[in-house]
Amino acid sequence: MMDVGLIMKSDVVIIGGGVVGSAIAYFLSIDKTINITVIEKDSSYQFGSTARSAGGIRQQFSTPENIRMSQFTIDFLRNISSHLAVDDDPVDVSFIEGGYLFLAGDAQIPILYNNNAVQTREGVPVALLDPDDLGRSYPWMNVSDLAGGSLGLEGEGWLDAYGLNQAFRKKAISNGATFLKDEVISLEVDGSRVISAQLKNEGKITGNTFVNAAGPSAADIASMAGIHLAVRPKKRFVYSFSCRTEITRCPLTIDPSGVYFRPEGHQFITGCSPAAKNDPDCLDFDVDYSWFEEHIWPILANRVPAFESIKMENAWAGHYAYTLLDQNAVLGPHPSVTNFIFANGFSGHGLQQSPAVGRAIAELIQSDSYQTLDLSCFKFDRLLTGSPIREINIV
Numbered sequence: 001m002m003d004v005g006l007i008m009k010s011d012v013v014i015i016g017g018g019v020v021g022s023a024i025a026y027f028l029s030i031d032k033t034i035n036i037t038v039i040e041k042d043s044s045y046q047f048g049s050t051a052r053s054a055g056g057i058r059q060q061f062s063t064p065e066n067i068r069m070s071q072f073t074i075d076f077l078r079n080i081s082s083h084l085a086v087d088d089d090p091v092d093v094s095f096i097e098g099g100y101l102f103l104a105g106d107a108q109i110p111i112l113y114n115n116n117a118v119q120t121r122e123g124v125p126v127a128l129l130d131p132d133d134l135g136r137s138y139p140w141m142n143v144s145d146l147a148g149g150s151l152g153l154e155g156e157g158w159l160d161a162y163g164l165n166q167a168f169r170k171k172a173i174s175n176g177a178t179f180l181k182d183e184v185i186s187l188e189v190d191g192s193r194v195i196s197a198q199l200k201n202e203g204k205i206t207g208n209t210f211v212n213a214a215g216p217s218a219a220d221i222a223s224m225a226g227i228h229l230a231v232r233p234k235k236r237f238v239y240s241f242s243c244r245t246e247i248t249r250c251p252l253t254i255d256p257s258g259v260y261f262r263p264e265g266h267q268f269i270t271g272c273s274p275a276a277k278n279d280p281d282c283l284d285f286d287v288d289y290s291w292f293e294e295h296i297w298p299i300l301a302n303r304v305p306a307f308e309s310i311k312m313e314n315a316w317a318g319h320y321a322y323t324l325l326d327q328n329a330v331l332g333p334h335p336s337v338t339n340f341i342f343a344n345g346f347s348g349h350g351l352q353q354s355p356a357v358g359r360a361i362a363e364l365i366q367s368d369s370y371q372t373l374d375l376s377c378f379k380f381d382r383l384l385t386g387s388p389i390r391e392i393n394i395v
């Protein structure tokens with residue numbers, strides 16, 4: 001007789017236990033009657049996007065749904081222990097509400113004002129600053145080439161991304177979810193349904209619903225079901241540096257060039273996305289130190305003269321799961337493989353969207369429709385019809 005290996009069963013099988021897969025598992029696990037299995041190949045949780053994230057959360061988006069997701073996240077973070085504490089142990093993800101400051105030159109001012117109108121309509125506490133305001137508030141900043149800035153007054157900042165991932169995971173487990181250390185190597189599809197996932201070590205698992213939460217590997221998982229998903233892994237670098245001069249009250253600051261910096265303890269971190277033509281698909285973790293020396297440092301030194309004398313302390317690489325069409329999330333079932341749900345393509349904002357996405361995908365699985373925040377604009381079909389949801393950044 002042929003050995004088919006162990007066959008497990010679960011109501012919901014989530015592929016990927018990063019912050020998105022773990023958040024989905026947590027929100028589903030609130031209903032203790034649902035059997036949930038998360039398959040995660042990396043027991044260190046160090047090689048997905050989450051642990052390599054810069055940990056930022058902002059409300060300054062131009063798409064109302066992105067703003068509303070961040071608003072939910074802020075509320076969730078402010079009450080995180082009431083959601084995620086296990087055995088009454090308080091949860092601390094080191095959330096620092098330091099604000100985001102978008103800087104604009106003359107060219108970006110119209111976009112800054114348009115975005116401000118959307119944000120104000122959505123109830124985002126945000127202030128437009130002119131160069132004099134900027135100079136007064138941030139005396140360490142060179143404002144001579146700036147036309148203005150937009151500062152989030154509350155509900156923006158940064159947190160421990162790995163810590164949030166683990167808090168979701170631990171709470172989901174305490175509610176009864178199973179996290180299995182294994183790798184999905186193929187999917188069995190019958191007509192419009194995924195039937196089972198073949199695992200590298202432990203046989204296979206059947207399920208009623210399968211969720212693709214595989215981060216930068218999302219397209220590989222989709223292709224196992226014969227689905228083309230235009231989400232690609234794109235490498236990003238984060239550099240940490242120290243500066244002898246004290247820089248007070250520094251928000252996460254985004255220069256008009258796209259270079260960002262923010263405090264991290266007594267140091268700072270910085271980074272910048274490359275131009276599209278210099279952004280190949282990539283899954284290695286090699287750091288390009290010359291990108292810091294040649295591109296980032298001169299921009300930092302122009303914006304903050306004290307950054308002329310800094311010391312780079314550390315650097316790491318991670319990967320965006322980058323939606324080629326519009327760099328926005330892809331959420332919900334595939335139109336023809338209908339029990340296969342996607343939660344992918346978050347580019348640089350999946351950490352902050354994970355609570356809202358976790359809740360939304362749990363609602364889809366439980367009720368077949370969004371119950372709280374309608375995120376149907378991010379549906380898979382828009383990739384097929386080529387209908388982007390463009391986030392209008394000022395850089």
Ligand SMILES: Cc1cc2nc3c(=O)[nH]c(=O)nc-3n(C[C@H](O)[C@H](O)[C@H](O)COP(=O)(O)OP(=O)(O)OC[C@H]3O[C@@H](n4cnc5c(N)ncnc54)[C@H](O)[C@@H]3O)c2cc1C
Nearest residue numbers: 016018020048049050053054056184215318349350351352
């Ligand atoms: C440098 C950098 C800075 C960032 N900064 C921010 C920020 O400031 N704010 C923000 O909101 N977002 C930021 N992001 C984006 C954010 O980190 C991601 O959007 C988010 O972490 C995505 O979470 P995820 O769970 O989808 O993916 P991941 O964390 O990558 O999790 C996917 C998991 O799937 C597992 N997996 C893959 N294939 C398989 C398989 N076949 N079988 C089993 N398991 C599998 C992987 O091991 C991985 O753990 C940043 C990203 C990077 C790289």
